[in-house]
Amino acid sequence: MPRKLYKITGIKETAIEQGFWEWVHNYRGQQPESSPTTICTLSLPPDGVWQKLAPLEFAFVWGDLGETCFSPKLVRLKQHDRVWSPPTLVAALTWKLAYQQWKEARRRRSDFHFRPLARVASVCLSDGGIELALESTMYIQVAATNLAIDTSKELKKMLDDWSPAPTAQAWQTFLASALNVIGCVISNDDYLFTPKRGKTFEKPERYQASTGGYYEPTIDVDIEAAFKREITEELGIQCGDIEEVTLFGFGYNELTGEPDFLAMAQCSLSKDEILSAFEELQQKRLQAGKDRGELKAIFKTVEEAEAVGSNWKSVWHLDAGELSELFEFLLAKEEWSQPSDRAAVLGAFCRKLEMNVVAEALTCWRSWL
Numbered sequence: 001m002p003r004k005l006y007k008i009t010g011i012k013e014t015a016i017e018q019g020f021w022e023w024v025h026n027y028r029g030q031q032p033e034s035s036p037t038t039i040c041t042l043s044l045p046p047d048g049v050w051q052k053l054a055p056l057e058f059a060f061v062w063g064d065l066g067e068t069c070f071s072p073k074l075v076r077l078k079q080h081d082r083v084w085s086p087p088t089l090v091a092a093l094t095w096k097l098a099y100q101q102w103k104e105a106r107r108r109r110s111d112f113h114f115r116p117l118a119r120v121a122s123v124c125l126s127d128g129g130i131e132l133a134l135e136s137t138m139y140i141q142v143a144a145t146n147l148a149i150d151t152s153k154e155l156k157k158m159l160d161d162w163s164p165a166p167t168a169q170a171w172q173t174f175l176a177s178a179l180n181v182i183g184c185v186i187s188n189d190d191y192l193f194t195p196k197r198g199k200t201f202e203k204p205e206r207y208q209a210s211t212g213g214y215y216e217p218t219i220d221v222d223i224e225a226a227f228k229r230e231i232t233e234e235l236g237i238q239c240g241d242i243e244e245v246t247l248f249g250f251g252y253n254e255l256t257g258e259p260d261f262l263a264m265a266q267c268s269l270s271k272d273e274i275l276s277a278f279e280e281l282q283q284k285r286l287q288a289g290k291d292r293g294e295l296k297a298i299f300k301t302v303e304e305a306e307a308v309g310s311n312w313k314s315v316w317h318l319d320a321g322e323l324s325e326l327f328e329f330l331l332a333k334e335e336w337s338q339p340s341d342r343a344a345v346l347g348a349f350c351r352k353l354e355m356n357v358v359a360e361a362l363t364c365w366r367s368w369l
Contacts, residue, residue: 037256056346057339059168061123062130063249063262065347070247072224074129075261077118077179079217082135084119084342086145090158090174097152098144105143110201113139117178119219120259123250132259134179134217138233141176146256147202168252175257181227182212182340183263184348185235190318191271192348193235194329195278195296196310197337206337207312207329209344210265211235223247227263232295236281248347253340260340272317275300311335316345318352322367323361 041294056253063070086094105112118134125131148155149171171235184192193210197203213230220226228239229245249262267274275298282295299305305313312329316322329335330342349357 017162022186023314040185046072056343058251058260058343059254060249060251061169062125062251063247064341065249065350067351068248069264069351072131072222072245072247072263073339075118075223075247075250076129076131076286077134077215078131079118079134079224080121082121084121084135084137084141086141086174086175089162089255090155093152093155093158094144097155098140101143101148102140103251105201108199108201110199112143112201115139115216116218117142117176117214118173119177120179123259132179136217137176137178139178139214142178142258143202145175146177146258149253149256168254168257171257177257177259179215179223180212180340181215181223181230181261181263182209182338182344183227183261183265185210185237185265185267185274186318186345186348186352187232187267187269187271189270189273190352191274192316192318192345192352193274193298194312194314194316194341194345195234195298196305196314198294198296199291200294207314207341208337209341209348212260212341212344219321223263227265231265235274236277237267237269237274238277242266242363243268248351249343251343254339255339258338258340262340262344262347264344264351275315318349320353320361322359323349323358324364327362 012186014087083335102112103152115138117137117139118135120132121135122133123130124133145155149159159171159174160166162174194207195210196207197205199205211227211230213226213233215223215226224245227245228242231237231242232239244266245263246266247261247263250259251262252259268286269277278298285295286292297308297310299308299310300313300315302311302313305311312335313333316326326345330346333342336342
């Protein structure tokens, strides 16, 4: 699918993702100020308070940030027997980076599993659904390709030199690109959770969407099963307490090139019950010998976060009164693990609130800036 050419708009434009500001204007019965190819960004006034733009950096192939919701049944995963190996052009560098990443993981005493993962070899859209052709890969190959883009200037230069365009989709030939599902858990009293990661190998001490991880073909029967497994593993919520899983998109993380489904799970538990399940899980891990610093944290309030040197709370009420603070949080991209996490959180808010409420809040926030 051809990728649109994104560009950042004028200095005081304020929006959040591809087409989102255009959607705001259309919903309010006005003409859009910019073309639909604009990547809507959280932009800042030139007054010295803010110094940079922070786009979400997530390229949708299927779905969007608006109202669209898909059943997981519209996803077809076709696993092939092929095992991915890096192309000759990058093979030597890839194996060198694999060894370096493994050594770094050992130095940090981080988990570095070797379970089979599923690389996205191709994507096909048809009849409102999506089909992914998958081949075998492993986490160490993801670490040596996708995750190394941030740290290896040599790899980044190779990708830009040898790819047809400097984009995540154009890099795919050279990347292990294991399939992820990233998403938010919503309580029965309409709260959303953004935990802060512990001292992990990958993006330590950054905020994330409620949960997320790799689709594992030897464990998961489909993408919904992968998402539910991650919810149980990371939050302690049992599958029986998850009422419904919906998807609202598939695309590419433009920083690492990783392919991600964005999802949302409606839970039958209240906010307090979810927090209790999470704390019970953390206690089990501590008893098993884990250090508190290695574990995720959920801060109920800003004050609780600040008490341990963090900046943002992790419990968000799906209410219009939270939106201004949420926009600022999304803008602070250095606080987040990946662009996919920010896209998942914003997408959940867009779907759970009335669309005109989000549009009005964004307009007011823009005027305040």
